[in-house]
Amino acid sequence: MSEEDLAHQVKRSLLRKRYLIVLDDVWDIEAWNRLEASFLDNGNGSRVILTSRLHDVAPQDKLHHETHSLRQLTPDQSWDLLKAKLYPGKDLTPKLCELQQQVVEICQGLPLTVVILAGILSSMDRRDWKEVVEGLSLRNVSSIEQCIATLELSYKHLSDNLKHKRSEDVANDYLMQLISRNLVIVSKPGSIDGQSLSHSRFVV
Incomplete structure (x- = not known):
């Protein structure tokens, strides 16, 4: 259609x-x-x-369309939201308080970025928080680009079974299973990994 x-x-x-x-x-x-x-x-x-x-x-025809711009969160609102997501009803750790200014600057008033960052930090060892926050702080980008960067970081910290795999990676996993079960035999000597499989010969 x-x-x-x-x-x-x-x-x-x-x-x-x-x-x-x-x-x-x-x-x-x-x-x-x-x-x-x-x-x-x-x-x-x-x-x-x-x-x-x-x-x-936003449509430019003001006669037939109304545009409503949502206000971004204030620094205090961003911080309160992060605290609520990370430690609901609990006091913050000193380690997180040390990063307050950087965290607020990273989120740039976007609730989605705050929630994503809270999710990333909650799944990590607290000793690694500073490295993650400082890595995001180095980006001199717009709020939209910062949000996308935070989303990418969130994806990178997913466990492997939750990430979408390329068809080549799926095929490689299946092939390695067949080799491990002796259903496929490598006839040409060489390293068996994702990079060299395409250059090897196999016997079924």
């Missing part, structure tokens, strides 16, 4: 209906431009809510 066909089908299904549609975390205004024609103004109170982290994504 083409984009035009899909837009027409959405438009037809919403005809004479009252609806509330939420488009969450939109990164490209073109996505909205392609969809807008599907949402008819039937004069019955229907609404479309679009959320985005980027100001440029």
Whole structure:
């Protein structure tokens, strides 16, 4: 089904209906431009809510669209949220208090960054907190880029079984299992690892 066909089908299904549609975390205004024609103004109170982290994504037509900019957290609010996530109902450790200023600067008032950072720190040895916080503090980037960097760090600290594997990695794991069970024999001598398997020969 083409984009035009899909837009027409959405438009037809919403005809004479009252609806509330939420488009969450939109990164490209073109996505909205392609969809807008599907949402008819039937004069019955229907609404479309679009959320985005980027100001440029907000529709520029002020006559038909209202823009509401959410305020970022203050440094104190960011710190209170981090404390609530890390130590609900408990006193903070001196080690975390030493990092307060850096933590507040990293989060840049974004609740998502605060929550992610709290999750990262809670899963780590406290002796490693300073290294992680200082590593993020060295980035001279925008709040959005900082949020993405924190998300990437969160992903890196996931256990291996929770990370999405490339198809090559999955194939390599299966092949190693077959070799360990003697169902596949390496006929060409060499190192058996993820890098050299493609250069080895196998006998089934």
